[in-house]
Amino acid sequence: MMVNKSEVAFYYKPLLTEKLAADFMKVVDTDLPFFTIQDELLYLMNERDIPCFRIPKHKTRDGLDHVFYFDIVINETIPKLKLYKYKFQRIERRQ
Secondary structure, three states, X not given: OOOOOOOEEEOOOHHHHHHHXXXXXXXXXXXXXXXXXXXXXXXXXXXXXXXXXXXXXXXXXOOOOEEEEEEEEEOOOOOOOEEEEEEEEEEOOOO
16 A cells, blocks of 8 residues: 555644654554554545544454544645644544
8 A cells, every 4th residue: 555645644743743653552552653554544544535543442452442533634735635633532432
């Protein structure tokens, strides 16, 4: 999977980026750093046109489903560029 960097990107603001990585590493049961999978997550959210991604309970430290939410911001200078701005993560149960 490759993300076309000219079309999508995580909104880069150091505090938000650090918060996303910290929240991810706190929840997900993995030794992989967040930056190694961020392109795949971006690709999936963009392809499915959704503002979030879910980490299923069998992959989390607490055994619960966690959903990470983003605002999708369209760049005014380059309208084709979608920026995914991290908002928060929360525990959710599938219905």
